Amino acid sequence: xxxxxxxxxxxxxxxxxxxxxxxxxxxxxxxxxxxxxxxxxxxxxxxxxxxxxxxxxxxxxxxxxxxxxxxxxxxxxxxxxxxxxxxxxxxxxxxxxxxxxxxxxxxxxxxxxxxxxxxxxxxxxxxxxxxxxxxxxxxxxxxxxxxxxxxxxxxxxxxxxxxxxxxxxxxxxxxxxxxxxxxxxxxxxxxxxxxxxxxxxxxxxxxxxxxxxxxxxxxxxxxxxxxxxxxxxxxxxxxxxxxxxxxxxxxxxx
Numbered sequence: 001x002x003x004x005x006x007x008x009x010x011x012x013x014x015x016x017x018x019x020x021x022x023x024x025x026x027x028x029x030x031x032x033x034x035x036x037x038x039x040x041x042x043x044x045x046x047x048x049x050x051x052x053x054x055x056x057x058x059x060x061x062x063x064x065x066x067x068x069x070x071x072x073x074x075x076x077x078x079x080x081x082x083x084x085x086x087x088x089x090x091x092x093x094x095x096x097x098x099x100x101x102x103x104x105x106x107x108x109x110x111x112x113x114x115x116x117x118x119x120x121x122x123x124x125x126x127x128x129x130x131x132x133x134x135x136x137x138x139x140x141x142x143x144x145x146x147x148x149x150x151x152x153x154x155x156x157x158x159x160x161x162x163x164x165x166x167x168x169x170x171x172x173x174x175x176x177x178x179x180x181x182x183x184x185x186x187x188x189x190x191x192x193x194x195x196x197x198x199x200x201x202x203x204x205x206x207x208x209x210x211x212x213x214x215x216x217x218x219x220x221x222x223x224x225x226x227x228x229x230x231x232x233x234x235x236x237x238x239x240x241x242x243x244x245x246x247x248x249x250x251x252x253x254x
Contacts, residue, residue: 152183154254155251155252159233161247166246168239169237169238172236173233174250176231177231178231179252181228184223185225185233186250187223188248190219193239194218195237196215196237198222198234200224202226203229204229213236
């Protein structure tokens with residue numbers, strides 16, 4: 001009986017010790033697991049701290065950029081206010097200009113028909129001026145011609161060293177031409193006879209020298225007046241026995 005009394009506390013003590021041992025192992029396992037979790041959490045915390053540091057740097061940079069942007073926004077707002085203050089006067093000026101443009105367009109429309117008429121008149125006057133200039137040019141040319149004719153300064157060679165061969169007492173035509181103006185002939189050359197002569201016939205009514213024989217001899221230079229008409233120049237000789245020859249040039253001055 002006494003042994004039984006001692007056995008019971010021993011069993012109870014064994015149960016308690018076994019419980020403590022079980023709790024110890026359970027607690028150790030939990031602590032080990034918690035340590036592993038703690039290590040993982042510490043690693044995560046370090047990573048988070050690194051991310052936080054990076055974010056803080058970016059936040060600092062962003063804050064600086066935000067300050068710059070804010071300053072630019074303020075500057076742009078000031079510019080906007082300045083420009084906006086100029087818009088109303090410019091709008092008023094624009095309205096004034098539009099009113100002036102409308103007025104000028106109305107005037108232009110009014111003057112348009114008048115301008116068309118004036119252009120037609122100008123074109124007509126220019127045409128008349130061109131015609132008048134042409135007439136002036138023509139009259140100047142005629143005046144120059146008439147001045148030359150009046151001064152008998154124009155010349156035309158009608159026969160150039162024409163050779164004449166004749167029998168005794170024969171007359172030969174040197175040249176015939178139309179004289180448009182009164183003038184004179186210059187006749188010069190040589191001949192083989194002292195009995196050579198020049199005769200000029202003119203169809204002008206009343207020409208007084210149609211029958212005149214101008215002594216040419218063996219050669220000379222003579223001037224013979226002519227009037228408007230058909231003029232014929234002859235060389236002749238009054239020889240009885242001998243032939244005659246001559247080389248003669250006739251120039252008409254008018």
